[in-house]
Amino acid sequence: MSLSPLQLCLLFSSALFCVGLFGALARSNTILVLLGIELMLNAANLNFIAFWRFGGAHAPASGVLFAIFSIAVAAAEAAVGLALVIAIYRHQKNIRLQDASRLKG
Amino acid sequence: MITLLIIATVTVVSAGVALLLRNLIHSALLLIGNWVGVAAFYLWAGAEFVAFAQVLVYVGAVSMIVLFAVLLTSRSPADMALAPHTRSRVLAAVVTSGAVLGVLLGAVISTPLPGTNITVPSVTVRDLGNQLGGPHAGAVLVVGVILTVALIGAVVIASTGRDDGKPDAP
């Protein structure tokens, strides 16, 4: 079985996505959970670029534009997320995610 | 192709190790390596501008926020990576992420995708600028608003909320 470059790229991004998912699910440290989510976002960006590069007919710059916007939004997400981490820490003196459940019903 | 494999291996392995380590600083540093790897992939694929953006945003900015967050919260009790009482959660994580990985891999391999002989799309910075300033100008404005709101929101969330009304010592 021979894989095309596009498939290799997609396998790469799938692996990165699942590593991020594992991290987000398994770790209890909120910072690491956030970083796992960042990894998943990065994997999505990889897909944009992979399809742009190997995907055949397309508008010339669409994939790159998607990736740029996605990076911008990810930056906003990281800033707010880590600010939340600090707020949580100030509130409960640790950053275990499972302890941050004060708003449950 | 070899380059891609090397980049992919380095990136995935550094991410995996980063999420398994107990020392948060080491995790953050390894993740910076992972982000550099992703930027290397963009370079490999010919998207130089995205690579620059990746380096600037992730390696430059997000990593700093992460390190700050780690340092500001470093007094928390040691985060047990695989402590006994979290074993069930880790198991669930392994099962779930493994299932997702299986589904994704199956989908990627079984889907007929275009072959290798694709013309390389060439996008110069000028093209990007024209696109961003022309058809996508609205989106750029929206992203700007989002970033501003996120910045202000981050400041508000992370601020102590204790304003004693006294002026700062000059």
Next chain:
Amino acid sequence: MSLSADLLWLIPALPLIAAVVGACAPRGAFKLAAAAAIAALTGALLLSCGALATALAAPAAKLASNFTWFDLGHGAVRLGWLIDPLTALMCVMVTFVGLLIFVFSTGYMRDDARAKQFFCFLSLFAAAMLGVIVANSLLLLFVCWELVGLASYLLIGFWFQKPEAAAAAKKAFVTTRIGDLGLLLGLLWLQDSAGTLLLYDGGKGLLEPAVLAGLGGSTAIGLLLFCGAVGKSGQFPLHVWLPDAMEGPTPVSALIHAATMVAAGVFLMARVFPLLTPDALTVIAFTGAVTALIGALIACAQNDLKRILAFSTVSQLGYMMLAIGVGSWVAAIFHLLTHAFFKALLFLGAGSVIHAAHHEQDIRQLGGLRGPMRVTFATFAIGMMALAGVPFLFSGFWSKEAILHATHAWGVSQLPLYTGLAAVVLTAFYMTRLVAETFLGAPRSEPAAHAHESPAVMTVPLALLAACAILLSLLAWPSPWLQLLLDPSAAANDHADGVGLMALSIALVALGLGAGWAMYGRKPREKSMSADPLAARAPRVFAFLAARMKFDELYAATFGRAAYALAVFADALDRHGWDGAVRLLARLGRFTGLVNREADEDGLNAGFDATSESLRKTGRAYSRAQTGDAHGYLLMIAFGFVVLVFAVLFGGAR
């Protein structure tokens, strides 16, 4: 052996790799980091010799290797490497002196807990400096230039536990940054008016006649570029950081003062010399002359061993800038090369003394070291005579003569010549004072009495540097080899009326040495507390000079105060101006809110109450599902995704 321009990048790359190795090595791996640094610099030295062979084979050819960094749509940013005799000579000098300093450091830093980082930073420093030298693009040069600044910050502040070291590092970084801003502006201006930052590009480069002819506003560009050199090379208004930079470990001082940092500014000026107009050169010449005189004056009244050497560096850099200003950049480079060797020698000698005397560096506390430290004394004396310009045997004499002759031949003004000659006397004087106080007489403190010779790893570099301090005379005498190599066109009119000026400067050196001997050498200081002979004769002048002409106080009183006043003004504006406007808006909003509430209370609330009660019940029911466990949510999402995929696949939905 020769080296093509395509491979020139290897020269800075090797130390960079060593820096990476040093950074990645485990904490205690001092030997590994040192070995990597020394091996890399040895390799770079060999490659530099190859480059020199290439350059000597074709001295007039500018072998450039350019490549495109990235494409901007119209036009591209291009970088490149360049081999010419200037590059090759500088490379050999930096790698050779750097190598000796590295070897010396293995002895000097052996007992330091962070010696591994030290070698990592040293390698980074050398790599950045070599990058500055081999760059064929001013942009690349600027990048490496800033790396030099970063490395110097790390190294000067290496002992950051000491508050003085941390402050000195900060001062060096901020002060050079002022100059770098000018350099950056100059580069932008150049890019705008010439369209390229490549130096040589097959007829289209900055320094080639076609572009030079079409360049407008060149005086301002030259002066902006000079700003960068003023900062890095410690010229008159921005010289204040250089003497403080000796807070770092002594090998760092040697590296900064001899081979790398301060040489960068002079090198830049020599490199872009064709861009400088006569007006710009006049400014440079006078700046250099003032710097030479001020540095020499202040050096006469300092008591710290390294600080005296630091101010002598300021003074010698002034000479180099003076040479560039009067149009003889070859003389500047000649003095840069010779100065690199004997100043490295002097600093490493000082390091040997400090190492032996248990970090005592006040010359009033030293003395009598001639007996126990023979090798250090002999080599230090050679360095001192080279710096003072003792005739014929020592390289410093020839390079200084070259500068004085060039200054004499300058048509604009003779004032710089007189300041230069005055600085010659002062240089001989303060170096005599330094040697007499440190090595002659009897030991005046406990550490000095118990001093012993340093190990061979420290004395061998000293001996090699001392040999070079003498042998480099061959560059100018018996034939002006360097002049012919670098700039054959200007060689013809040199040494026109040499003998008279040479005799005068020899007499002035003798005067300075004699005065120094009469005051300090004939009757060495008895006790460390006894008054300085110079201070006894002219106490107020001495105090003024000892306070470094109060430049730091002056800057604190002017620029520091101005920045503070600006901050206070901005604070007041913020507090009273903008704050008031914002408060007014807030009041308006609050008023509108009050009006609205009155209307709501009476008209709308009754109806909404009933609706909200039923909403609340529904909400309570839903809230049971919210466990507050973020992991659980994420797990559900992922799990749901898998289930959906299977549903689509096997449920026949497709």
